[in-house]
Amino acid sequence: MRKHLYLLFLAVLFFGIAEAQTWRRLGGWGNQYTGIVWVNEEVGYISGNQIILKSIDGGLSWVEQQAPLKTRMLAVDFFNENIGMMVGENGHIFRTNNGGNTWELLNIGSNVRLNKIKYVTQTRIYIVADNGEVYRSSDSGNSWLRQSVGTVADLRSLYFVNADTGYISSANGEIIRTFNGGNSWNLRTTGQNQGLNDVYFVNGLLGYAVGNRGTILRTTDAGITWTQITSGTERNLLSVSFSRANTNIGVITGENATILRTTNAGLNFGGINVNNQETYSDIAFRTNSNVVFSTGTNGFLLSSANAGASWTLRLSGREVDYTATEFKTDRIGYITGENGRFFFTNNGGTTFNDRSRPVSNKFNHLFFTTNALGYVCGDGGILLRTTNSGTNWTSLNPGTTENLNGLFFFNNNLGYLVGDKGFLARTADGGVNWEKVDLGTNTVNFQRLAFFDQESGILIGSNGYVSILENEVWRQIPLPSTVRFTDISILDETSAVIVGQSGTAFKTTDKGSTWASLNLPFSENLSAVEFLDEEVGFIAGERGLISQTKDGGVSWEKFITATFQDFSGLSFGTLSNGFAVGENGTFFTYDCQVPEQPTLIFGESNVCLSTQTYTVQEVLGLDMEFEWRVDGGRIIEGQGTSRIVVEWEIPGRNAVLVRGKNFCGNSGTTGLEVIVSTTPRQINTILGEGAVCIGTSEAYSVDAVLGTVFVWEVNGGNILEGQGTNRILVQWSNTGNRTVRVTPNNPCGTGPSTTKEILVTTPPAQPSPISGPERVGLTEEIYSVNNVPEVNFQWTISGQGGRIISGQGTHRVTIRWEREGDFTLKVTPMNGCNEGEASEISVNVNIITSIEREREGIHKINIYPNPSQGDFTLDLAGTGHVQQIRIINAYGQELNSVRPENGLNQYQFRNLPKGLYTVLIQTREKEYAHKVLVR
Secondary structure, eight states: OOOHHHHHHHHHHHHHHHHHHEEEEEEEOOOOOOEEESSSOOOOOOOOTEEEEEEETSSSEEEOOOOOSSEEEEEEEEEEOOOEEEOOOOOOOEESSSSEEOOOOOOOOOEEEEEEESSSSOOOEEEEEGGGGEESSTTTTSSEEEEEEOOOOOOOEEEEEEEEOEEEEETTEEEEEETTTTOEEEEEEOSSOOOOEEEEESSSSSSSEEEEETTTESSTTTTTSOOOOOOOOOOOOEEEEEEEEEETTTTEEESSSOEEESTTSOOEEEEEOOOSSOOEEEEEOTTTTTEEEEGGGGGGGGEETTTTTOOEEEOOOSSSOOEEESSSSSSEEEEEEEEOOOOEEESTTOOOEEOOOSSOEEEEEESSSSSSOOOEGGGGGGGGEEEETTTTOOOOOOOOOOEEEEEEEESSSSSSEEEEEEEEEEEEEETTEEEEEESOOTOOOEEEEEEEEEEEEEEETTTEEEEEEEEEEEOOOOOOSSSSSSEEEESSSSOOOEEGGGOOOEEETTTSOOEEOOSSOOSSOEEEESSSSSEEEEEESTOOOEEEEESTTTTOOOOOOOOSEEEEEEEESSSEEEEEEEEOEEEEEEEEOOOOOOEEESSSSEEEEEEEEEEEEEEEEEOOEEEEEEEEEEEOOOOOSSSSEEOOSSOOOEEEEEEETTTTTEEOEEEEEEEEEOOOOOOOOOOOOSSSEOEEEEEOOOOOTTTTTEEEEEESEEEEOOSSEEEEEEEEOEEEEEEEEEEEEEEEEEEEOOEEEEEEEEEOOOOOBBSSSEEESEEEEEEOOOOOOOEEEEHHHHHHGGGEETBBBEEEEEEOSSOOOEEEEEEEEESSSSOEEEEEEEEEEOOOGGGOOOOHHHHOOOEESSSSOOOEEOTTTTOOOEEEEEEOOTTTEEEEEEOTTTOEEEEEOOOOOOOOOOEEEESSSSSEEEEEEEE
């Protein structure tokens, strides 16, 4: 018992995994159904336009079978569960000997339209066709002999009552009868000329024929005479069938959902409402019951369990070839098709809103930049824009009538458009204006284009055409292929895959400069490709092909889609939800639960070169693994699990990355930045002011080092902010010689400390009283105060009474008095901190008191600007021969020494740090000293 339960569990698990990965049809087929036959109460077959369906459960479910050719088949008949045939347009015959598992194409020797087929025996089979042609096989369909039945009218239907007696209905209202198994046929008039589309006999005498404009005929004498029965409709009637369980009950179907029913062997017929407007071309009762099925257009299949009194819709679709699809989420999506068809869904395709346009053009592609704003393009140069999900449309003018095949937009305004004959255009205003880009390839039909970014993209087309955008120029890339490429998918920042006809696919990892062929294990024409990340991708194409790769295209797994309709488009609204569309209303969904993205990586993010453990939260009950990647180290244990051990090998800014994986695909990636350090090194220099003022705030910094904490110590001040970082802000509170010290620390240990000396000063005190004459004439006089080291003295004269000839900035100046009057001479002390309180002296200038004095020769020494920002000019015009110029800082240290050349009177000094400096000028006679303040 336990073993059985275990096997059951494995079966359920396997089925669940397979089911989770399976693409499934949502809704029915959209193909037109043309014929239906029941072999017994369980097994039935449907023929149609490019479709074959089989049921083995009495019509509860239907499975699509693969036809040998894509064509419209018009009728089906089976001799038993295994042996059967279908006939259709262009003389096509399909035959199966294994219940439809495989079908072979037979050659009847004519391209005529074959309308009906009937087995008389296993070997003797009849087919009726247009132009009065009847074909007979006596060897199970291996060979066919054409028979003459005396008419060239199209023959619509065929019914054999038994092996000898058969009837054919024709388009000119005649019935053709045989009593010798088809060896000979004779025409029987029916008294009217409406085309007869079907004929059915309940027994050897009682039969019915139905046709155009509501025609119903009844015979009770094996077709010798026919009586017309009022139908109550002028619609064309296409098929008639009676219940074998109760031969009084019969049903007729026709155009525009016409269904008529009789319960009295055809004496009269009443109409049945089925709440749709499809045309039903065939009807068949199951072998010995009152269960009846009718096939129609748009994939409509009706069934009735009470001999046609009431009906249930079994299958329905949409008879339109879808061309492209785009889903913005798992619920909001769009589909385009032929003849201006456009559909919108907001429930994942459960229902669609038809927002088609009244045009005959086929829409080829669509691109939505938001959930509501998008574009569609198609044949004949049609280009439309909507801002409300297709409720309203604006027609745009791309400047061409060529077929437009592909769109790409970066945002609501900037986009590209491609089409036949080398058409490529660009818009920057949402499609209002288009600028054509001529690539000189008017023999190539461009199909699609996609972009990595605004500077790099890929363009594909017919004849193996591939071109890439680089440096604002499109460059053609030669590929060893001449197929028509149909679609592009961007995998990551540099990788992309293109697909095309005959199973052709190429991949690039360098933005299209080089390509490698993907050796796909199938040769169908490929129409669409979409990758969810750099590894997981899907391809769709002909005959129901959908294939998946989980390794970036190296290997591919083909899905069993149970359809042979061509797919034309793929789109994923989320990593877990995909959608595929194709011909005849084919719409498939893919719902696979990709793992949730890990929320957080647990582990140390600031480490020394060492071995560390990292983990993520594991969701119990989910079949998944974790794919880890490490930059700067190597995983030595735990790959695939929720816990890994990493050996860090490279110092610097590194990372741990992880994502979940299961059979559906990959989750998003979660990352943890990890700073890996080595033993801290000594810091070379602390940047910041070395001479500061008390009460001020100054910044000090060192070079930042990843993973390092900087411990600061300050003597004589307070750290306002930045402790632990590479930059602090210090407020100085004590004067004198102070220090700033920093010590690096990281997980590997503590490094050596580095110290910077700081001089903290105050603003200068008021100068001593000014010494110099208070009554002067228009003469040059000397004024001075006591000299104070590292103080710059700024002298000013009120009222422009005189000019300072020399000594500005020092404690001693020479002034030339030039105007009579009372003036004030003021001196203001300055240093790196600020200005101090000034001293003043009042001077009266009077020409009468002018006394000529013998003066030393005035030397013209000028320093500007002073104060400066670190650069200043020294002008020594008229000073005579200068032997040496020296720059002395506040500590008495000589920073620069210059021995001037003869005749050179001007010198520049640059990039001096903040502080007070003394400039000493040595001549043959004496040495002059001037102060310079650098702020």
